[in-house]
Amino acid sequence: MTPFEAFDSVDIRIGEIVRVELNEKANKPAYKIWINLGELGEKTTSAQYTKHYQPEDLVGKQVVCAVNLGSRKIAGFTSEVLMLGSESEAGAVVYLTTERATPLGSKVF
Template identity: 45%
Template sequence: MQTIQFSDFQKVEIRIGTIIQAEIFSEAKKPAYKLLVDLGELGIKKSSAQITENYVPENLVGKHVICICNFPPKQIANIMSEVLVTGFHDQNGHVVLATSDLPVPNGTKLY
């Protein structure tokens, strides 16, 4: 594992948001959902997430997720993804979303 300086960590905008909309992203090359994430003062941002193995769209709405907010936007099929919703691979290699165990305001930064 490569070590980094604390100042490198401080450059990454890791914030929590709430998924307010989730739908099947049929235009994506790999199975994915289109998400709208409310990030408080940063606004509502779009994301594409390959999380179809462990989640269905109707169960994602209201879920608090940890996002990387300062990557440049990335074109994915017909949408511009504005944030990266983070997660971990489970024992089968499918993504489990990174969340908070207690509610905090949308847009709160990880320290």
Template identity: 45%
Template sequence: MQTIDYSDFQRIELRVGTIERCEIFEKAKKPSFKLWINLGELGIKKSSAQITQVYHPKDLIGRQVLCVCNFPPKQIADFMSEVLVTGVNNEEGHVVLMSVDKPVPNGNRLY
């Protein structure tokens, strides 16, 4: 594993947001959802997430997630993904979202 300086970590804008809307992303090549995430002062940002094996759209509304907010936007089919929702693989190799264990204000940064 390559080590980095703390200043490298500080360059990554990892922020908490609340999923306010979720739809099945029918035009995506791989099964995905379209997410609209409230990131506080940053506003509502969109993301595409390949998490359909673990989650249902109605279960995601109101969930707080950890997002990388300073990657450039990425066009995925007809949808512009503005943030990256973070997650880790479970035993089956499906993505499980990273979240907080207690509610925090939207837009708060991970340090």
């Protein structure tokens, strides 16, 4: 598989955060996050965005998600998608977003 084929095999979509709660069972501070992915429906993830964001800061934000990596349990919560982010200078995670609003479920290419 070429590097391009490997990248192309990951289905990356735009979603909107609809609900956020603290994942109290997580070893490291994390949130339980519900994301509307348009035609793909609502999916969940557990993510370590607690240093920069309060739950209310995240609701309504568009985010970039890998949606075809399978699901797994993280601290008792099913994580169905990977919400993409990057590490800030302070070592905290910053979520990736769009430059302007795009339709939910839009494919990233």
